[in-house]
Every structure is written in C-alpha cells, then in structure tokens.
Amino acid sequence: MIAKKTNQPxxxxxxxxxxxxRFQHITTDQIIYITFGVYLLVTLLGYTVIPEISKLADIxxxxxxxxxxxxFLYKAFIDLKQDKKVSLSIxxxxxxxxxxxxxSQNRNLFLFFCALIGxxxxxxxxxxxxxxxxxITVFLSTISLSLIGTIPNWTFARGPITRNSLGFIFATxxxxxxxxxxxxxxxxxxxxxxxxxxxxxxxxxxFLYKATDGRLSFILITTLLAILLIAKLxxxxxxxxxxxxxxxYISQQLQQKNLQNHSVQKIIKRICYILPAxxxxxxxxLTVVYLNNPHDMKKIDRLFSSRLKYTxxxxxxxxxxxxxxxxxxxxxxxxxxxxxxxxxxxxxxFVDSSYARLIFDFGIIYTLxxxxxxxxxxxxxxxxxxxxxxLVIIFVLIWSFIEPFMINITRNPxxxxxxxxxxxxxxxxxxxxxxxxxxxxxxSHI
Numbered sequence: 001m002i003a004k005k006t007n008q009p010x011x012x013x014x015x016x017x018x019x020x021x022r023f024q025h026i027t028t029d030q031i032i033y034i035t036f037g038v039y040l041l042v043t044l045l046g047y048t049v050i051p052e053i054s055k056l057a058d059i060x061x062x063x064x065x066x067x068x069x070x071x072f073l074y075k076a077f078i079d080l081k082q083d084k085k086v087s088l089s090i091x092x093x094x095x096x097x098x099x100x101x102x103x104s105q106n107r108n109l110f111l112f113f114c115a116l117i118g119x120x121x122x123x124x125x126x127x128x129x130x131x132x133x134x135x136i137t138v139f140l141s142t143i144s145l146s147l148i149g150t151i152p153n154w155t156f157a158r159g160p161i162t163r164n165s166l167g168f169i170f171a172t173x174x175x176x177x178x179x180x181x182x183x184x185x186x187x188x189x190x191x192x193x194x195x196x197x198x199x200x201x202x203x204x205x206x207f208l209y210k211a212t213d214g215r216l217s218f219i220l221i222t223t224l225l226a227i228l229l230i231a232k233l234x235x236x237x238x239x240x241x242x243x244x245x246x247x248x249y250i251s252q253q254l255q256q257k258n259l260q261n262h263s264v265q266k267i268i269k270r271i272c273y274i275l276p277a278x279x280x281x282x283x284x285x286l287t288v289v290y291l292n293n294p295h296d297m298k299k300i301d302r303l304f305s306s307r308l309k310y311t312x313x314x315x316x317x318x319x320x321x322x323x324x325x326x327x328x329x330x331x332x333x334x335x336x337x338x339x340x341x342x343x344x345x346x347x348x349x350f351v352d353s354s355y356a357r358l359i360f361d362f363g364i365i366y367t368l369x370x371x372x373x374x375x376x377x378x379x380x381x382x383x384x385x386x387x388x389x390x391l392v393i394i395f396v397l398i399w400s401f402i403e404p405f406m407i408n409i410t411r412n413p414x415x416x417x418x419x420x421x422x423x424x425x426x427x428x429x430x431x432x433x434x435x436x437x438x439x440x441x442x443x444s445h446i
Contacts, residue, residue, distance in 0.1 A: 032075050032122060037130050039068035039115070043410040044138040047173050049152050049165070069111060072118025079121050088425030090117070096369055100362040104324030108408060109362055115409045120419045125188070131413035132184040139177050142167035164211040172352075175214030175221075176403055178205065180411055182221050183392060183399075187414060190388045191231045198229050215305070216402045224395060265382075272378035272390075276371040279397055283355040287311045307402065310349060311356045317349075323363035354406035370407055373421040380420050393417060 042064040045051070051058035080086055097113040100106070119127060146153040146167030154165040163171035170176075182201060189197075202225050209218040290297040290308040301308040318325055329350050351357045358367040374397060381390045396406070396414050405411040407418075 028075070028078065029122065032071070032119070033126065033130060035068050035071045036115075036119065036122075036127055037134050039065065039072075040131055040134045040410060040413070041138065042068070043111075044135060044177070047170075047177065047411075048138075048142050048168055049146075049154065052169065053152065065111070069114040069118075072114040075119075075121075076114075076117040085427040085429045087423050087427050090422050091428070092369070092425075093117075093422065096366050100324045100366045102323070103321070103326075103363065104361055105326045106324060106361050109324075112407050112409060112415070116416070116418065116422070119416060120422050124416050124419060127416055128184055128413055129188055131416075132181065132188060135177065135184070135413070136181050139181060143174070161213050163213050166208075166211060171212040172214050172217070172403075175205075175208045175212045175217045176405075177411065178208055179217045179221050179399065180405075180413070182224050183395060183412075183414055186224050186228060186395075187389065187392045189228070191228075193228050193232055195229065195232060198225050198232070201225055217399075220395065220399055227391075269379065269382060272382055273375060275378065275394065276374045276397055279401055280355045280367075280371055283311075283353050283401060287315065287356065291315065304402065305352075307352045311351050311353060314349065314351050314356065314360060318360055320359060321363050322365060324361050324366065327360055352402060352404055354400035354404050357404035358406065373418050374406075376421050376424070377417055381417075389417065 042061045045057075045061055046065070051061055094113075094117075097109060101109050101113075142151070143166045145151045146165075151167050153167060154169070155162050156171070157163075164174075165171045166174045168174045168177070182205075185201070202222065205218060205221045205225070208214065286297075286300070287308050290301060291312045294301075294309070294312070297308060314327075318327060327349075330348055351360060355367075358370060374393065377393055378390060381387075381393065392414060396412060399412075400406040403411075407415050409415050
C-alpha cells in the first residue's frame, strides 16, 4: 500500500511530462487546421435553427467564430513577419476590404478577409478536405435531429408545395449546403469515385429535392454526379490495362480528343477569360429587362424562383453603391409559415444571386475585383492543366448565379481556391521600404 502511494505522484509527474512533450510538438500549422475546423463548425451551426432557439448558443457560437478570426489574423501577421514582404494584390485586397466594410458594416466581408489572409500559406486541398468532413457531419446531424424531432423542422407553404428546412433556417440552406458537400466531393475525389457512392449521393439529392423544393441546386448536384458517373463508367469500360490508373486514363483520353491542341486550348482559354464577366452581365441584363418589362419576363423569372423580381426591387431601392451598403436582408427562413405567419404583409427583399448581391453588400469596385480573381483562377488552373479544379470553379460560378455565397468560405469552402490571386503583382519588402523612409527622413533633416 505504501509503495502504491509513493508511486502515485511519480505517475502523475510522468503523465504531465508526456502531455507537455506532446504539446511542444504541436506546430502552428496544426493549430490553424484545428482552428479552421472549429471555425467551420460554429459558422455552419449558425445556419441551423440552434442559434434561433437558444440565445446562449447564439452568443457562444459568435464568440468562437470571432476568436477563430483573431487566430487567422495572427497567422497572417506571422506569415508577413517571416516573409518580410507583402504582395501588391494583398495590399489592394486589404484596402478594398476595409473600405467596403466601413461603408457596408457587413461582417461576412470581415470573416472572408480574415480567413483568406490567414490561410493563404496553408495546404488548400487539406483545408478543403477538413471542410468536407466538418460540413457533411453538421449537415447529416442536423437533418437527423430534425427528423426525430429533437430540433424544429420549420416549414412554409408555397402554393400547393410545403417546403421543409430540415433543421436549417432556410429550406434552400439545406439543399444548398448539400450542393457545397457534393462540390467538395467532386474536387477531392475527382475520378476516383465509387458508383455506389454516386448512387447514394443522388438518392439523398432526390429526398432533399422532395423535402425542400430546391430545384436549381438539385439540377446542379445531379449534373455534377452525372459527370462523375460518366468518367467512372468510361474508365471501367475502356481501361484494358488493369494497372493503369484512372488519372492516366483520363489524361490519355484528353490527348486523344485533342484537348492539348493549340486551337482548342485557345478556345478554352477565351472561355475562361470571359465566363465570370458573361455570367455577371447576363444576370444583371436579365434584371434590367425585367425592370423594363416585368409582365413578359414572368415566365423566365419563374425558372429563377423570382430572383429577378427581388433583384430588380433592390436596384430600384438601393441603386448601385460604390463600396456597399448596410442592408438588412429578409428571407423566408425561421418563421414557421405553416404555423400562421402573415405572408402577404411580410417584406421579403432577399437577393440570392452573387452577381447582384456582391454589388449591394460590398460595392461595384469590390465586385469587379472578385470577378477578376475568379477569372485569374480559371486561367491559373488551365495553365496547370488541372481540369478537375477548373470544372469545379466553373460550377461555383454557375452556382453563384442562384446563390449569394461566391466569397463565403463557410458555405463555399472552394472560395479558398482564390488564394493564388493574393500572390499577384510586385512585392514590397519591409526592409527596403524602411531604408527608403530613413533616407528620405535624413534628407529632409539636411
């Protein structure tokens, strides 16, 4: 008994020593990866009904979210200190973000700025992998809890259709987050997919479509999964050498179809140069036509679930701000419409498309900068011949036509692919800048 008592303090010391050794081996990058996972978890929970039914949960999630942002900014400071230089694009991005934030007071811009600046030196595919697992965990857990009645499943009626939010604030949030999951799945898996996985994903997509009536998201998800299925079936049918990888097969197919041909590359390059601008002009042109002739545009607007109507309404009320405006957007989420809200007197003003929403939230200058960033990214991944990533970005741009999450890292973690843009332009070296300022100071004294 005495021996056991004397050994107990020594064991505790040994445990503490082992724990301290383990903590010493934790790197800054590992802390940032963990922080990113926590950040995504708390911000995704903000799209569920949990903050709406618990004020304590709402406050806790917000505090954690901004604490993560402080860590991201600290990481950005460390990176700048180590590099001892800063690129021109980072300076421009910082100035525009500050100006737009001052005018709009939009906290989403602050969150995007902190995340992109803080994570620019990290392994982007690893970050997207973390985002994939965190998102799918929150997504499936929320739906499951709503189906068993642990958290509310808010619903509202649209004509004969009843839309279910399945534990999220908006019905469109549910299937929209699922679209984000499938986009990340597409990016991470590429051609290395299983047919059973594709079938399961599409089965869930059908269930969500029936529950939420998210038509456009359903179409995009089905298209993404169809591309993966065609790539998988083609590889199974035509690969004769069992040792050949699917990646090698696709590379061979691309060469056979003359994708490496100069003229074809030129056409693809031109598409990459103009696609973001074309989508931006197309959406806003449709809105202008709707403004001038709403009666004839009703059928087209029905395809976009009245997005043109509410965008036109926003242009009439807020006009085109230079650096954004502080606008309170009111959507159909969190009101339990079937339970008796007066829909007729509810002032809905929500603008869904990123190509218009960015203008109102952050201003036309910031919007054009974002479009340039996506254009640069398309060219960047085309030059790297990373066609899967290129296709993912194209789908993000198409998705942005119907959703306002082009630069929302929580809802669209693939926005992290914009990181290469932050290295554009000449770099300003702090040491050289300091020496120049000293020389100017000395010259002025003389």
